[in-house]
Amino acid sequence: MRRFKVGILGATGMVGQKFITLLQDHPWFDVEILAASKNSAGKTFKEAVKNRWSMDKIIPKHLENKVIMDATNDAQKIAAQVDFVFCALSMPKESLKKLEENYAKMECPVISNNSANRKELDVPMIIPEINAEHMEVIPFQKRRLNTKKGFIAVKSNCSIQCYVPALHPLFENDIEKILVCTYQAISGAGKNFDSWPEMKDNIIPFISGEEEKSETEPLKIWGKIENGKIISNKNIDITSQCLRVPVTNGHTAAVFAKFRNKVTPMEAIDRIKNFKGNPKSLGLPSSPSKFIHYFEEPERPQIKLDRNLENGMAISVGRMRQDTQYDIKFVCMSHNTVRGAAGGAILLAEMLCREKYIF
Numbered sequence: 181m182r183r184f185k186v187g188i189l190g191a192t193g194m195v196g197q198k199f200i201t202l203l204q205d206h207p208w209f210d211v212e213i214l215a216a217s218k219n220s221a222g223k224t225f226k227e228a229v230k231n232r233w234s235m236d237k238i239i240p241k242h243l244e245n246k247v248i249m250d251a252t253n254d255a256q257k258i259a260a261q262v263d264f265v266f267c268a269l270s271m272p273k274e275s276l277k278k279l280e281e282n283y284a285k286m287e288c289p290v291i292s293n294n295s296a297n298r299k300e301l302d303v304p305m306i307i308p309e310i311n312a313e314h315m316e317v318i319p320f321q322k323r324r325l326n327t328k329k330g331f332i333a334v335k336s337n338c339s340i341q342c343y344v345p346a347l348h349p350l351f352e353n354d355i356e357k358i359l360v361c362t363y364q365a366i367s368g369a370g371k372n373f374d375s376w377p378e379m380k381d382n383i384i385p386f387i388s389g390e391e392e393k394s395e396t397e398p399l400k401i402w403g404k405i406e407n408g409k410i411i412s413n414k415n416i417d418i419t420s421q422c423l424r425v426p427v428t429n430g431h432t433a434a435v436f437a438k439f440r441n442k443v444t445p446m447e448a449i450d451r452i453k454n455f456k457g458n459p460k461s462l463g464l465p466s467s468p469s470k471f472i473h474y475f476e477e478p479e480r481p482q483i484k485l486d487r488n489l490e491n492g493m494a495i496s497v498g499r500m501r502q503d504t505q506y507d508i509k510f511v512c513m514s515h516n517t518v519r520g521a522a523g524g525a526i527l528l529a530e531m532l533c534r535e536k537y538i539f
């Protein structure tokens with residue numbers, strides 16, 4: 181595999197910082213451009229993140245003095261210097277949607293963490309182990325954008341990252357309805373306890389827009405391609421409540437599921453344990469050796485013990501049991517800034533490079 185030059189849009193933010201640490205020593209990708217808002221543009225990276233570097237690892241030496249570019253005003257220069265960009269900008273949705281399209285139209289593929297383009301029917305929203313085949317809409321999107329190389333592919337919201345994979349091995353039992361409560365870390369809002377001290381010893385029962393995303397995005401992931409468009413699954417009902425909890429990293433979900441073809445807890449555990457994922461997702465530099473880990477211990481998965489499993493790229497599941505109103509209930513967890521954001525986007529980019537959608 182040849183090496184690819186990449187840009188990180190939103191490099192100073194929580195997800196951007198995670199991209200920087202995960203891409204250090206990546207076998208295929210070299211970070212060429214760091215970009216953020218006009219407030220950071222012109223500063224060195226070290227200067228721009230002076231009081232807000234939130235990673236456990238230190239800033240890679242070769243990026244400390246890299247001068248940050250303006251993700252909007254320098255778009256043309258950025259697109260000309262890289263093979264593709266990762267996007268993790270916090271901007272108003274409409275401007276971000278246009279900005280991502282603008283990069284694609286300048287023949288620079290965009291792998292995005294943002295929700296701005298997730299509802300476009302020809303923009304694939306991919307969890308590589310689950311719906312790799314949705315890459316097939318990319319040629320149709322390119323036709324709409326009139327591009328040869330440029331396109332947008334997106335990651336799903338971090339809230340659904342643990343429970344969609346946990347339920348996917350049971351998909352053939354025809355899922356009828358899902359009830360899910362998520363318990364989401366503060367890094368999901370781009371914060372830590374220094375920047376959000378009100379979260380210490382607290383729970384906030386509202387995350388703007390999160391419940392709508394948690395209920396609709398799985399249906400796109402479980403959707404089918406028809407005439408170059410992804411048509412969302414219409415057979416599954418999902419209801420959710422999303423809570424912000426005083427945890428640095430790691431989103432947990434408590435899930436109840438009912439199936440048209442009944443499934444027992446034992447069958448569910450067996451199917452989860454044996455799930456390998458779509459072959460196209462396997463053997464990539466960031467692929468976990470095992471995607472879903474099932475824990476028999478009743479007190480697992482735990483944030484502190486399990487969020488970094490397989491470098492934060494695995495999903496942890498436990499407490500599978502019979503429910504009185506649904507068929508099964510269980511708890512699952514994933515690292516929100518790794519598998520749920522930067523790591524998931526890197527895995528997706530690796531698959532798109534190996535499958536020659538990025539070239």
Ligand SMILES: NC(=O)c1ccc[n+]([C@@H]2O[C@H](COP(=O)([O-])OP(=O)(O)OC[C@H]3O[C@@H](n4cnc5c(N)ncnc54)[C@H](OP(=O)(O)O)[C@@H]3O)[C@@H](O)[C@H]2O)c1
Binds near residue numbers: 191194271
């Ligand atoms: N955190 C997670 O777990 C997670 C998971 C999945 C998806 N996401 C999504 O990823 C995106 C970034 O999240 P985050 O948590 O990293 O946010 P964040 O920490 O607030 O970082 C936001 C980034 O966007 C830049 N930015 C803000 N306003 C801008 C503007 N007007 N023009 C250009 N750049 C601008 C910031 O640059 P400056 O430093 O210059 O202001 C910074 O680099 C969001 O859309 C979020 O929903 C986050």
